[in-house]
Amino acid sequence: MTAAAKPKILLTRRWTEEAERYLCERYDVTLNERDVPMDVAALQQAMRDYDAICPTVTDPINAAVLGTPGARVKLIGNFGVGFNHIDVAAAKAAGIMVSNTPDVLTDATADLAILLLLMATRRAGEGERELREGRWTGWRPTHLMGQSVSGKTLGIVGFGRIAQATAHRAHHGFGMQVAYYGRRRAPAEIEAACKARYVGDVDALIAESDVLSLHCPGGAETHHLINAERLSKMKPTAVIVNTARGTVVDEAALAVALKANRIAAAGLDVYEREPVVHPDLVGLDNVVLLPHLGSATRETRTAMGLRVARNVDLFFAGQPVQDKVA
Ligand code: DGY
Numbered sequence: 001m002t003a004a005a006k007p008k009i010l011l012t013r014r015w016t017e018e019a020e021r022y023l024c025e026r027y028d029v030t031l032n033e034r035d036v037p038m039d040v041a042a043l044q045q046a047m048r049d050y051d052a053i054c055p056t057v058t059d060p061i062n063a064a065v066l067g068t069p070g071a072r073v074k075l076i077g078n079f080g081v082g083f084n085h086i087d088v089a090a091a092k093a094a095g096i097m098v099s100n101t102p103d104v105l106t107d108a109t110a111d112l113a114i115l116l117l118l119m120a121t122r123r124a125g126e127g128e129r130e131l132r133e134g135r136w137t138g139w140r141p142t143h144l145m146g147q148s149v150s151g152k153t154l155g156i157v158g159f160g161r162i163a164q165a166t167a168h169r170a171h172h173g174f175g176m177q178v179a180y181y182g183r184r185r186a187p188a189e190i191e192a193a194c195k196a197r198y199v200g201d202v203d204a205l206i207a208e209s210d211v212l213s214l215h216c217p218g219g220a221e222t223h224h225l226i227n228a229e230r231l232s233k234m235k236p237t238a239v240i241v242n243t244a245r246g247t248v249v250d251e252a253a254l255a256v257a258l259k260a261n262r263i264a265a266a267g268l269d270v271y272e273r274e275p276v277v278h279p280d281l282v283g284l285d286n287v288v289l290l291p292h293l294g295s296a297t298r299e300t301r302t303a304m305g306l307r308v309a310r311n312v313d314l315f316f317a318g319q320p321v322q323d324k325v326a
Contacts, residue, residue: 061078108296121147121211177197
C-alpha cells in the first residue's frame with residue numbers, strides 16, 4: 001500500500017502513546033494535538049476529510065454530524081463502550097458503521113464502582129476534606145461513623161459486563177448480597193457466579209437496596225430513571241453509586257434528597273451535563289464526586305485504544321468488525 005493510499009483517520013482526542021503509535025504506523029492519522037474537544041462544525045468538516053473518525057464519549061456525533069453533505073467517513077470507531085453520544089439511527093441511515101470498545105474497561109470500571117461504594121458508605125471524602133482543612137481533632141469513638149457493607153444488599157440496575165464484575169467484587173470481596181434488575185434475566189451460571197438474585201421490578205429493587213449501583217446505558221429509555229419519586233422510596237440509609245451515565249439520575253432531585261438526608265449518601269462518576277456538575281451537589285458533604293474516571297487506568301486506556309485500532313483494521317481489511325454496534 002502506498003502512503004497516499006492509506007485510509008485517513010482522525011482521533012478526536014489524545015490517546016496513550018502506544019495506542020496512537022499503533023494507528024500512526026498503519027494509517028494516515030491526524031491527532032488532536034491540543035487535546036481540546038471538537039465542536040459540531042469541526043466534526044462536520046472532519047466527516048468530509050477523513051475515511052474514519054475515532055471519537056470518544058464527549059463528542060456529539062449527532063444527526064447533524066452524521067448527515068454532513070458530501071461525507072467521506074465510513075467508520076465511527078468509538079473510543080469507549082458507551083455510545084449514547086452517537087446517533088446510531090442516523091449513522092445507519094447514512095451507511096456509516098459504528099463500533100465501540102467493550103470488555104477491556106470492565107474491570108477498571110467495576111473497581112471504580114467499588115471505590116465509590118466504599119468512599120460513600122465510609123464517608124471517605126468527608127474525612128479527607130476534614131483532615132486537609134485542619135479540622136481533624138483526633139480519634140474518638142463516634143467520629144465520622146459510616147456504614148458497614150458486609151451482609152448488606154447491593155441492588156444493581158442493568159446487569160451487563162461491568163455490573164457483573166461489580167457484583168462479583170461486592171459479593172466475594174465484601175460479603176454483600178447481590179440483587180439485580182435488568183431487561184432480561186441473566187443465565188443461571190452468571191447469577192451463580194456472584195449469587196445474584198433477579199428482581200423483576202425496578203421499584204422493588206430500589207426499595208430493598210442498601211447500596212444501589214447503576215449500570216444501565218444512557219439514552220431516552222433510562223433518562224431520569226432515578227427521579228424524586230424513586231428516591232423517596234429508598235431506605236433513609238441507602239447509598240447510590242453511578243458509574244453508568246449521568247442522565248440516568250435526576251441530579252437536582254438527588255441533591256434535594258441528599259441535602260434532606262432522605263438517603264444517606266451518593267458516589268458519582270458521571271453527570272448529566274459533563275463537565276458541569278449540578279451546583280447543589282458540589283456543596284454537599286454526603287456525595288463523592290469523581291470526574292468520569294471509570295476506565296482511567298493507563299493499561300485500560302491503552303487497551304481501549306488498541307481495541308479501536310482492531311476495529312479499524314478489520315473494517316479497512318473488509319472483515320467483520322466484532323464490536324460493531326450499528
Ligand atoms: C465509556 O467507555 O463509555 C466510559 O464512560 C468511558 O470509559
